[in-house]
Amino acid sequence: MINISGIIFLLVTIPFGIVMADLRVGFYNSTCPNAESIVRQVVQNRFRTDPSITAALLRMHFHDCFVRGCDASILIDSTKSKSSEKDASPNLTVRGYELIDEAKKNLEAACPSTVSCADIITIATRDSVALAGGPNYIIPTGRRDGLVSSVSEVSLPSPSFSVSQALQSFSAKGLTLNDMVTLLGAHTVGIAHCNFFQARLFNFQGTSKPDPTMDPTLVAILSKVCGSGSNPAAFLDQNTSFVFDNQFYNQILLNRGVLLLDEQLALDKLSAPMVLNFARNGAAFQQSFANAMVKMGSIQVLVGTAGEIRQNCRVFNQ
The missing domain is CATH 1.10.520.10 (Peroxidase; domain 1)
Incomplete structure (x- = not known):
């Protein structure tokens, strides 16, 4: 530092x-x-x-x-x-x-x-x-x-992807499995609208039942949230929702991942050790997140005389 x-x-x-x-x-x-x-x-x-x-x-x-x-x-x-x-x-x-x-x-x-x-x-x-x-x-x-x-x-990458499917998307951008697990930790302050996860609550993979990997208490809470039909949103970290910390990883270890991909991070043998490490070591997560954000922010950047410097971010220069 x-x-x-x-x-x-x-x-x-x-x-x-x-x-x-x-x-x-x-x-x-x-x-x-x-x-x-x-x-x-x-x-x-x-x-x-x-x-x-x-x-x-x-x-x-x-x-x-x-x-x-x-x-x-x-x-x-x-x-x-x-x-x-x-x-x-x-x-x-x-x-x-x-x-x-x-x-x-x-x-x-x-x-x-x-x-x-x-x-x-x-x-x-x-x-x-x-x-x-x-x-x-x-x-x-x-x-x-x-x-x-x-x-x-x-x-x-879809929030319903498996870890392997999501990794293909991240790898195509030059990012590693560790980068992916780290960057998805941003969900510690994230929200998701019900349409992205409500199948896990009511009809998981056509079973007419909730996803068995989701904590039943969370299923009950989210079912009430999503029952209105207006597609409201829920916090992805149900614990410290506005604090950028490592609680997201602790939540998914307790089967409290809202998105399917989030929960799969804790269940898949490829990513589970990284999830456990970040859950135990908040400082390691923060350093890894800083590295991953700089790396992501460098994907296919335009520099020198390529592109332009827009005067209005919403429109191309004339």
Whole structure:
């Protein structure tokens, strides 16, 4: 760990070749020295009234990086002639766009056409994690914004996947099993709408019964939540729902995983040892999470003269 201006940051180990040369710590030091503090202030203001923003930004960042890389393509609004990534089914419940807009507006006032929307997502996510009690890690910046956003390109790992199926999706992005188990630990502050897990409550695999691997008390609680028919949401960590800690892993060890994939992490022999380690060692989880987030944030990034620096995160430059 190192201390910068009174803020504790976790140092991260970045595998050689993951981060391209133009993606570096302090990228905006000369062109927009207050860039990260401007983003941080916006995130802090929102977090004071809405601690759920941490989960929202983590989801946005993940959904962005897994389609065309971390290029802010998820931020583009659809037009009459073309549907963007926002219109894809998995992204219909992604939120937090207005926070990115506010940060961009403030950055444009301070440093016009300098800081990318892709970097704003990455910085804002890191800051929201730290505010929720998670690691405050150092991230390289210098991403540029993509020029394509298409609904047809959105393909994300399903919450109903097995561990092996999910690992195929993560491996395709250069991420390991440990990265996957670590990144899914973000569900410690996450929520899921009933349509993503209600089959486990009422008709698991066509049995007309609940999933036998789910704690019966949790089944009863979630059945009441999902019984309204309005597709409400439930916390993925039923214990410390707004705190970024390792309780998610302890919950799934008690068969209290809400999503099928989450529970499978604790049951599958490939991932179970990692789950047990993170459940016992919160510090190990936090360090691993910092490393995995930096690694994920470097997937297929655009640097140098590729892409653009959008003036409005919702539309491509004219």
